[in-house]
Amino acid sequence: MAGNTSHPGASVTSRVLAVLGAFDADHRALTLTQIADRAGIPVPTAHRLVRELAGGGALERRDHGTYVVGQLLWDLGLLAPSQAGLREIASPFLHDIYGATLATVHLAVREGAEVLYIARLSGHQSVPVVSTVGSRLPMHCTGVGKVLLAFAPAEIQQQVFGNLTRVTAYTITQPGRLEHELGRVRETGFAQTHEEMSLGACSVAVPVMASGTAVASVGIVVRSLRTDRDRLVAALTVAAKGIERSIGP
Template sequence: MAGNTSAPGASVTSRVLAILGSFDAEHRSLTLSELARRSGLPLPTVHRLAAELVSGGALVRRGSGEYVVGRRMWDLGLLAPVQADLRQVASPFLHDIYAATLATVHLGVRDGAEVLYVDRLSGHASVPVVSQIGSRLPLHATGVGKVLLAYAPDAVREQVLGNLTRFTSYTITQPGRLVAELRQVQRLGYAQTHEEMSLGACSVAVPIRSADGRVVAALGIVVASLRRDRPRLIAALQVAAQGIGRSLSAERR
């Protein structure tokens, strides 16, 4: 929530940002009164600015009267270097993995205490997943999220460990157990989940590193079971991640 943006002197820009900032993964669709409450702005102000945002394509007003983020915001987001460059470079590698497995392939970056899905490939034969391009999910319950959490700053890890939400009976909600698993991710070079975000979906993921060794993204795949193909999937992901890392470094020279 944006805070006291209704205070005298608040700029139009800060008010617009407060309205847009009212949306998150748990609040994708909001009524006018909900927008006012979450943004901290007066209802008449929200009504006026929301109408302008709808006119400009930043918001969409559904027939029910609820507002959702418009396509224009997504198009602008794709221009951010971390997403545009990464998606463009990684795309061929994602397509190669998908063609070989027909499983859902994820490309994610850390956005605060969540994983932001920059790209995703899936088909009719893929295991159903809850992720979408542009969506955010918890770091502790997803394969790409665990990779990113393992290499996140201490403050981020502490924030996540203090709020381990349970999504299925298999979600890890014990801080000590998760810390041990994150250490294993750093030691082995990959993370895995077993039905921790949604039932019937297991995942494995690996880090993508920049030229200086920093983890800048994670590449993962979702399957029904990891019992038989885990070594093969890890090897394929690691080769792809190395290729993406090298390509990113070459692009930025």
């Protein structure tokens, strides 16, 4: 149970933290009863705290009665030294890519078995892009996600292989085929998608490496990769190397 505060004398602060701690990678949407149970507090207390947190933007109530983490917590999370530092370091390189391509540019990191988008520059082309800053998407059908998955620990890869949800008709849902593609990513240094996340959109991405680990991925979303893929990979690679040098060893 997350953040158990059922013992007497628990402060209001500890109960608020217990409510927020009820959410994790496996429990992203919870009912009020589930929040109370996981936080170890009575339902009436959970109701009052959740209502106040939702009013302040820390939680968000969905139409079907469940609650999810709100935008306020995401905005605060961006102030954490790790993500804020990475965004600040990467910003000029992302703008260089954007200036050279006028395409939508992403900076993403892995969060559990999903890809978390921490920066985005919107392109001029009319290309369907479903990502937003702070959004989490499947790793197996996004360019930045495939890159991070290719260098992820084996247990994360197996978790993803066990849940290859089909998003479009072109999404890879066969573990063997995806495993082969991840091997190619490690060999060539880039990943690509062809309408696997949204129809009419292709992407290409490369890793940002530090101490032998892919700490982030930079990617571009375009209509097609038929003619410009190599040029886009080259631009992304230059940017990624610049970010790596700025991060240091």
